[in-house]
Amino acid sequence: MSRIGVFVCHCGENISRTVDVERVAAHAATLPGVACATEYKYMCSDPGQTLLKKAISEQRLTHVVVAACSPRMHERTFRKAVEGAGLNPYLCEMANIREHCSWVHEDREEATAKACDIVGMMVERTKKNRVLPAITVPVTKRSLVIGGGIAGIQAALDIADAGHEVVLVEREPSIGGHMAQLSETFPTLDCSQCIMTPKMVDVANHPKITLYTYSEIELVEGYIGNFQVTVRKRARSVNERTCTGCGVCMTKCPQKKIPNKFDQNIGMRTAIYVPFPQAVPNTPVIDRENCTKFKTGKCGVCQKVCGPGAVDFEQQDTLIVEAVGAIVVATGFDLYSISEKPKGSPIKGYGEFGHGKIPDVIDGMTFERLASASGPTGGKIVRPSDGREPKQIVFIQCIGSRAREKGISYCSKVCCMYTAKHTMLYHHKVHDGQAYVFFMDARTPGKSYDEFWRRSIEEEEAVYIRGMVSRLYQKGDKIVVMGSDIAVGVQVEIEADMVVLATAVQPQQGADLLAQKLGISYDKYNFYSEAHAKLRPVECATAGIFLAGACQGPKDIPETVSQASAAAAKVMTLFSKDRLEREPIVARVREAGCVGCFACKKVCAYGAVEEKEIRDRQGNLLRVVASVNPGVCAGCGTCQATCPSKCVELDGYTDEQIVAMIEAL
Amino acid sequence: MNNTIDISHYAAIADSIRAEAARILEQGVVTAVVAYTTGRRAGSVQPVIITAAAEAERLTFTAASVNNLAVYLTKAKKDIPRSGRIGIVVKGCDLKALVGLMGESQLQRDQLYLIGIPCAGVLASTVRPAEALIAATLAPKCRECDAHLPEGCDYVPAVSLPSAPTLEPSYAAEIARLEALTPAERWAYWKEQFAKCIKCYACRQVCPFCFCEQCLCDRNKPQMVDTTPRPAGNTAWHIVRAMHLAGRCAGCAECERVCPMDIPLNLLNRKMAKELKELFDYEAGFAVHEKGPLNSFMEKDDQSFIK
Numbered sequence: 001m002s003r004i005g006v007f008v009c010h011c012g013e014n015i016s017r018t019v020d021v022e023r024v025a026a027h028a029a030t031l032p033g034v035a036c037a038t039e040y041k042y043m044c045s046d047p048g049q050t051l052l053k054k055a056i057s058e059q060r061l062t063h064v065v066v067a068a069c070s071p072r073m074h075e076r077t078f079r080k081a082v083e084g085a086g087l088n089p090y091l092c093e094m095a096n097i098r099e100h101c102s103w104v105h106e107d108r109e110e111a112t113a114k115a116c117d118i119v120g121m122m123v124e125r126t127k128k129n130r131v132l133p134a135i136t137v138p139v140t141k142r143s144l145v146i147g148g149g150i151a152g153i154q155a156a157l158d159i160a161d162a163g164h165e166v167v168l169v170e171r172e173p174s175i176g177g178h179m180a181q182l183s184e185t186f187p188t189l190d191c192s193q194c195i196m197t198p199k200m201v202d203v204a205n206h207p208k209i210t211l212y213t214y215s216e217i218e219l220v221e222g223y224i225g226n227f228q229v230t231v232r233k234r235a236r237s238v239n240e241r242t243c244t245g246c247g248v249c250m251t252k253c254p255q256k257k258i259p260n261k262f263d264q265n266i267g268m269r270t271a272i273y274v275p276f277p278q279a280v281p282n283t284p285v286i287d288r289e290n291c292t293k294f295k296t297g298k299c300g301v302c303q304k305v306c307g308p309g310a311v312d313f314e315q316q317d318t319l320i321v322e323a324v325g326a327i328v329v330a331t332g333f334d335l336y337s338i339s340e341k342p343k344g345s346p347i348k349g350y351g352e353f354g355h356g357k358i359p360d361v362i363d364g365m366t367f368e369r370l371a372s373a374s375g376p377t378g379g380k381i382v383r384p385s386d387g388r389e390p391k392q393i394v395f396i397q398c399i400g401s402r403a404r405e406k407g408i409s410y411c412s413k414v415c416c417m418y419t420a421k422h423t424m425l426y427h428h429k430v431h432d433g434q435a436y437v438f439f440m441d442a443r444t445p446g447k448s449y450d451e452f453w454r455r456s457i458e459e460e461e462a463v464y465i466r467g468m469v470s471r472l473y474q475k476g477d478k479i480v481v482m483g484s485d486i487a488v489g490v491q492v493e494i495e496a497d498m499v500v501l502a503t504a505v506q507p508q509q510g511a512d513l514l515a516q517k518l519g520i521s522y523d524k525y526n527f528y529s530e531a532h533a534k535l536r537p538v539e540c541a542t543a544g545i546f547l548a549g550a551c552q553g554p555k556d557i558p559e560t561v562s563q564a565s566a567a568a569a570k571v572m573t574l575f576s577k578d579r580l581e582r583e584p585i586v587a588r589v590r591e592a593g594c595v596g597c598f599a600c601k602k603v604c605a606y607g608a609v610e611e612k613e614i615r616d617r618q619g620n621l622l623r624v625v626a627s628v629n630p631g632v633c634a635g636c637g638t639c640q641a642t643c644p645s646k647c648v649e650l651d652g653y654t655d656e657q658i659v660a661m662i663e664a665l
Numbered sequence: 666m667n668n669t670i671d672i673s674h675y676a677a678i679a680d681s682i683r684a685e686a687a688r689i690l691e692q693g694v695v696t697a698v699v700a701y702t703t704g705r706r707a708g709s710v711q712p713v714i715i716t717a718a719a720e721a722e723r724l725t726f727t728a729a730s731v732n733n734l735a736v737y738l739t740k741a742k743k744d745i746p747r748s749g750r751i752g753i754v755v756k757g758c759d760l761k762a763l764v765g766l767m768g769e770s771q772l773q774r775d776q777l778y779l780i781g782i783p784c785a786g787v788l789a790s791t792v793r794p795a796e797a798l799i800a801a802t803l804a805p806k807c808r809e810c811d812a813h814l815p816e817g818c819d820y821v822p823a824v825s826l827p828s829a830p831t832l833e834p835s836y837a838a839e840i841a842r843l844e845a846l847t848p849a850e851r852w853a854y855w856k857e858q859f860a861k862c863i864k865c866y867a868c869r870q871v872c873p874f875c876f877c878e879q880c881l882c883d884r885n886k887p888q889m890v891d892t893t894p895r896p897a898g899n900t901a902w903h904i905v906r907a908m909h910l911a912g913r914c915a916g917c918a919e920c921e922r923v924c925p926m927d928i929p930l931n932l933l934n935r936k937m938a939k940e941l942k943e944l945f946d947y948e949a950g951f952a953v954h955e956k957g958p959l960n961s962f963m964e965k966d967d968q969s970f971i972k
Contacts, residue, residue, distance in 0.1 A: 593879040595740055597769040602960045624770075642960065644909050645877035646884065659887035 002127050003035035005061040006119060007052055009043035009068035011098055018102040020112040024067060027116040031123050035059050044074050049081040056085035063087075063126045067095040067119045090132040090584065090652060095122035117665060124664040125657045132584040132651055137631040139225040140325035141575045142167065146217060146514070149177020150557060151330035151549025151564040153199050158568030159328075160208035164575055167322045168203065169231055170213045174279035175200055177332055181262060181365060183372035183379075185557060186421045187452035193278060193374060200280040210322075214285055218319060220517050221607055223632055224544025225325045225580045235315040237286035238272070243310035245282035249302035250274070258290045260376075264366040266384055267376025272302045272311070276374065286311075326544050326571040329518065329528060330564065331511060333550035335365050336400040336408070336504040350399060350406070353472045353501065358479055359385040361472060361499045363399075364418055371425045381429050383498050386477070389430055390497030394481045395419045395437045396469050400504030402440065408504050408525065413554040415502035416443045420453045422500060423462035435462045436494055438469050438483050446556070465492060472499060505554040519605070520545055527553050538567045546570050585652050586633035587640060593647040594625035600639035600648055601626060608632035609639060668800045671827035672728050672785050679726040681822030682754060685780055687721035689752050695778045698752035699737050701730045708795030712737065726754070729794040731787045731804065733917040735762035738772060739876040752778040756787070757812025761915030761950025762873040768953045769913075771876055781818030783826040786810065790922040800832055806918040806931065809834035812950075836935040843936075855900075855933075861926040862899040864892065868906065868920035868930055874913050881905070903933065911937040912957040915950030 006028035010016035021039040028037035036059045040048050043066060055061060064087065066078045071094040079089035097115040105111035141164050145156045148170030156166045168175070179185075180200070182192035203209055212231055219230040238249075253270035260267045262275035269275070271291040272284045292299035293313060303311040337355075355361050360383045362370075373379040383390055397419055401412040416439070423435040442464070444450040456462045469483035478495040485492045507526040515522045520540040521529040528551050531539040538546050548564040549555060555563065574580070589600075591614070601609035612627035626648070628639070639648045646655055686698045702713035702723045710729040714737065715721060734753055736742055755763060760781065766772045786807035788798060796802050813826055843851055866882075869875040882890040882902060890905060891898025914934040921931040941947045944967055945958035958966075 593877075595771075595877045597771065597876070599769070599960055602956045644881070645879050646881040646889065647879070655889070656887045659889075 002033040002062045003060055004031075004033050004063045004065060004123055004126060005052070005055050005059060006031075006034055006037040006065045006067060006123065007043050007048075007055075008037070008039040008097075008119070009048070009066065010039065010041045011069060011102075012042065015068070015098050015102040015115075018105055018108055018111045019097055019115045020108065021115075023112055024097070024115045024119055028065075028067070028119050028123065031120060033127055034123060035061060043068050044077050049077075052078070052081055053085040056082065056087060061087070062091065063129060064092040065095055065119065065122045065126050066092065067097045067115065067122070069098040070094070070096050070100075088131040091126070091129050093122050093126045093129065093652075095119045121661040121664045124660040128654065128657045128660060129652060135582045135584045135586065135630050136579040137223075137225050137582055139575060139577060139580050140227075140323050141165070142322070142324045143326045143328060143571050143575075144169065144227070144229050144322060144324040145328045145330060147177070147330035147332055147549070147551070148172075148175030148203070148211075148213065149330060149332045149549065149560075150179040150196065150199075151332065151551075151560045152177070152328070153203055154561050154564035155328045155330060155548050155568045155571075156209055157199065157202055157206065158565050159571050160206050162568075162572050162575075164208065164572070166206075166209045167229075167231075167324060168209055168211050169215050169217060170211070171216055172275065173214045173236070173273075173283075173285040174275050174281070175203060175211070175213060176276075176278075176280065178365070179557060180276065180278070181264075181368055181372070183368050183375070183425060184421065186417045187446070187448040189421070189424070191373070193372075197278045197280075200278070204280045211281070212320070213281060217514060217517060220327070220519070223606065223634070224582075225574070226631070227324050227327060227544065229322050229324060229327070231320045231322060233318045233320055235288075235317050236283065237288065237291075237311065237313055237315050238284050239310040239312050239315075240281060240283045242308040243283045243306075244308055245274075245284075246307065247274075247284075248305050248307070249284060249311060252301050252305045254299065254301060255290055255292055258287065263369045263376045264363075266366060266369060278374070286313075326546065326574050327518065328546045328548055328564075328567045328571060329514075329520070329540075329551055330548040330567075331508050331514060331551040333505045333554065334508050335363055336506045337363075352470065353396075353399070353499075354474070355501060358472065358474050358499075359383075360390070360479055360497065361501065363501050363503045364415065364422065367422055367500045371422070371429070379429070381426060388497070389433070391430070391433050392494065392496045393426055393430075393433060393435050393498045393500065394469075394479075394494055394496040395422060395435065395500045395502065396481075397437065397439045397502045398468075399501040400506075401502075408506075410525070410554070411443060412502075412505040413443070414505065414556045416453065417446075417449060417556065419500075419502050420444075420456040420462070423456045424460045427460040427462070435460075436481075436496070437462055437464045438467060438481075439464055440466070440468065446558070467492070505550060507551055511551065518542065518545055527551065538563055538570055544574065582631065583635065584630070585635040585650065586630045587628045587635070587637070587648050587650045589626045589628055590647040590649065591625045591627075593645050594623075595645060595647075596624045596626065597644065598626060599642045599644065603638045603642045605636065605638065606632050606634050608634070668830075670786055670798045670800065670803060670829060672798050674783065674785075674824040674827060675726055675728065677824045678782060678822045679724070681824070682726055682780060683721050683724050685820050685822075686715065686724055686752060687718040689778055690715070690718040690721065694750065695752040696749040698724075698754075698778075698780075699734045700724045700752075700754040700780075701726055701732070701734075704729075704794070706794060708793070710794065724754075726782060728786070728788050728798040730754075730756075730782075731790065731922060733759045733762055733871075733873060733919045735759050735766065735873040735917075736871060736919070738763070738777075739766065739873055740771065741876045741878050741880075742870070750776050750778055752780060754780045754782060755815055755818065756782045756784040757810065757815045758806060758915065758917045760815040760818070761812065762917055764950050764953055765913050765915060766873060766876070768955065768957070769876075774953075777819075779815070779818040779820070781815035781821040783814050783821065783824055784810075785813065785827060785829055800830065803832070804918065804922075805835045806916055808832040809836060836932055839929070839932055840936050840939060843932075856896070858928050859899045859903050860896055861928055862894055862903065863926060864894040864899065864902065865925060867923040867925065871919040871923045872910075873917070873919075874910055875906075903928075903930070906930075907933045907937055910934055912941045912945075912947060912959045913949055914938065915948075 008021045008025045025037045025039045082092040083089040145152045145168045156168045160166045215233045218232040221228045249272045255271035259265035260269040272286045288294040369375040444453045467484040467486045471482045481494045511526040531541045546567040548567040549560040614623045637650045697716045701710045704711040789804045792802045890901045918931040947958040
């Protein structure tokens with residue numbers, strides 16, 4: 001006979017406000033198998049836990065039911081307390097009378113009755129709980145970092161410096177990401193390349209880092225501590241081992257007019273190229289779509305001029321399987337292109353701004369390339385249309401961001417600061433020019449940030465106009481900007497030479513597809529979701545996967561670097577143990593009844609179900625049945641629901657337990 | 666309207682089956698052949714399993730060859746020892762069951778030798794086996810048959826399939842009639858049907874897809890389905906069965922044939938099949954699918970039910 005202890009929590013007033021906890025405890029005490037039932041103000045507090053532990057030893061309890069909040073909140077807390085008192089932790093269950101009851105009901109009578117039912121059900125379920133031994137799995141102390149921007153670089157360096165191997169995978173031909181594209185960085189105006197490129201070189205030279213550029217994640221299998229990741233290394237058409245990076249191929253390539261994505265398509269590159277001179281690795285890639293050799297079969301100049309013979313037109317994509325124990329996702333962001341909205345996107349465009357039609361309407365990243373010393377204009381700020389220096393320049397903020405009617409309601413966070421920076425860079429380079437900024441509010445929280453913004457107005461002569469722009473149109477060689485100044489309450493019209501739009505920060509295209517491969521969750525904008533907004537900001541809900549940088553939400557460089565180091569610290573914590581303890585809430589197959597249809601195997605999202613041969617003593621094959629690998633099973637219960645003969649049981653949630661719960665109602 | 670159905674080629678088919686069965690047993694291609702033999706009642710036919718070439722002369726094929734022989738190859742019914750490759754006589758509808766069993770890891774194609782029948786139809790279970798085959802005596806499933814000629818068999822008798830009259834599908838008409846009812850009326854209809862059930866489980870025993878060696882309905886810890894023939898348990902049983910067959914049943918209608926209480930079981934299964942077709946563009950029985958529509962998630966699946 002079980003001796004169950006029921007512990008009802010007030011949760012301050014969260015529960016007791018709507019539920020009569022004394023009555024719930026009194027009701028629980030009458031249930032068969034319940035040895036004691038009590039209530040307390042904060043069951044999770046130290047005195048609360050002590051009360052529970054004391055009851056276990058004094059009352060010789062065999063099972064424990066804590067009627068309190070969601071198991072997601074405190075199941076671990078109470079199981080630990082129960083373990084401390086000498087009981088198997090999985091003999092403790094939570095009855096959720098907060099989220100499932102007090103928070104969602106108003107009527108005290110009804111809520112109390114429902115709480116009694118919830119407790120009654122959990123008592124019946126808990127009675128049938130088994131002692132479950134913990135499952136431990138080995139940890140592969142290697143880490144995968146996806147994305148070679150500043151977030152990925154920082155995380156990779158931190159983990160590698162701690163002595164663990166890192167596999168860094170980057171989609172583009174070079175690491176560096178968006179930070180490598182920036183001219184100078186706020187709030188100190190130090191050159192982005194100057195602080196970025198040494199870190200890129202560190203990555204390339206680090207003995208613990210394996211770098212795959214021009215590569216993508218093909219498949220992710222396994223689980224925390226034991227992932228198998230297949231990386232597709234796209235054919236570079238250049239042998240990375242033999243190429244010396246001399247660059248002769250690029251100077252001889254006849255295709256010279258291909259817009260360079262790194263320069264926001266205002267600079268040109270060849271078909272065999274490195275995206276920028278400081279690229280890491282400094283090994284060119286052949287862009288097969290634009291290469292004459294690949295298009296017509298003739299040319300091959302690069303191959304002829306290559307001294308070491310590194311150019312290889314026959315190269316194929318290769319698939320590499322890497323075993324890792326942890327994954328850091330650092331895929332970063334993309335800027336919202338207001339002229340061409342992504343296919344299927346719920347976001348409405350800004351046709352009224354003529355981006356893509358009026359050549360001198362550009363986005364912030366294009367301005368960065370114009371202002372960059374290594375950019376296509378060598379740092380001269382000129383108009384893309386005619387190469388003249390703009391004397392009147394208008395910056396418009398919140399393009400896409402904070403515009404619910406256009407489909408994005410969040411703030412992109414970095415635009416206020418980078419626009420202030422842009423006005424300064426402009427003022428430094430065009431002394432007789434005038435910068436105007438249309439803005440809604442200036443959002444400048446951060447160390448030295450507000451001072452920076454004030455400086456752009458007070459010292460660098462930028463004119464800030466509070467209001468939005470309704471329309472842009474070309475008039476002669478000018479762009480007429482029609483907006484309103486709501487501070488004065490007048491309509492404003494500015495004839496500008498150039499307009500810079502601070503477009504919204506969005507996740508990378510295909511972020512959702514990668515998330516599906518990884519099995520991590522994402523929000524409606526495709527930003528990856530952290531496990532807890534406040535207390536677990538760098539972990540995913542999927543164990544062993546961590547987030548760094550703007551893939552989780554808009555972030556500036558200092559924040560990105562902090563988060564990357566935090567993710568690296570989490571990886572190191574994981575790697576500090578040789579074996580990892582996993583929750584033993586896993587499925588078991590009742591082999592005697594298994595008919596081997598493998599419906600369970602087909603539905604298992606974790607690849608935890610295997611085929612097991614049953615043989616007699618002579619070794620003759622009798623049957624093939626399903627078998628669950630407890631190290632891989634995540635305890636989701638899909639197999640249990642699918643099995644036609646109900647021969648799969650999930651510990652803690654067996655059919656018997658579920659039926660017992662229903663019958664308790 | 667021409668009501669007769671031309672089955673003049675069935676005699677030639679029977680000859681071919683006898684010859685082929687003898688040959689494959691003689692040559693050791695198979696260890697057993699599952700086929701039809703003459704029954705005791707006039708004109709009746711019953712399933713038989715032969716293991717020697719000499720027995721092949723007992724085999725036959727007539728309009729009374731209604732049984733789906735696939736059921737004898739399933740684990741739960743274990744009529745045939747797993748001793749090697751097995752020959753089996755299949756009509757188009759029976760082949761669909763075998764295809765389904767292959768998709769569910771119950772059979773391997775290379776372990777089977779399929780003798781396909783160019784079938785013009787078989788008799789309804791409600792008429793005497795000696796009756797002539799006309800539209801009125803044709804089994805309802807044959808009225809809407811889309812697999813007169815089973816595909817991908819190892820051997821098909823060299824006879825040509827006579828052209829068959831086009832007949833109004835009876836299940837489709839009955840489904841349309843039920844769909845037009847109000848939910849309450851429909852529920853009343855099925856309640857009445859299920860109330861007739863005596864829990865003999867003949868439908869389960871004859872079904873090739875009820876291959877579980879331990880049916881969940883036979884378990885008592887916990888008792889999933891009430892075992893006594895009472896309305897609640899009856900309804901639970903038939904709904905469990907309909908759900909388990911959704912996306913798998915290809916309509917051999919054996920359950921309906923063997924039901925002693927004349928519950929229109931195949932009607933329920935056809936309705937489920939129609940839903941699967943509409944929701945997932947899926948039809949059971951034509952190709953070996955590794956995953957059925959209810960075991961897989963695809964981007965294009967209808968998600969409108971998620972609010």
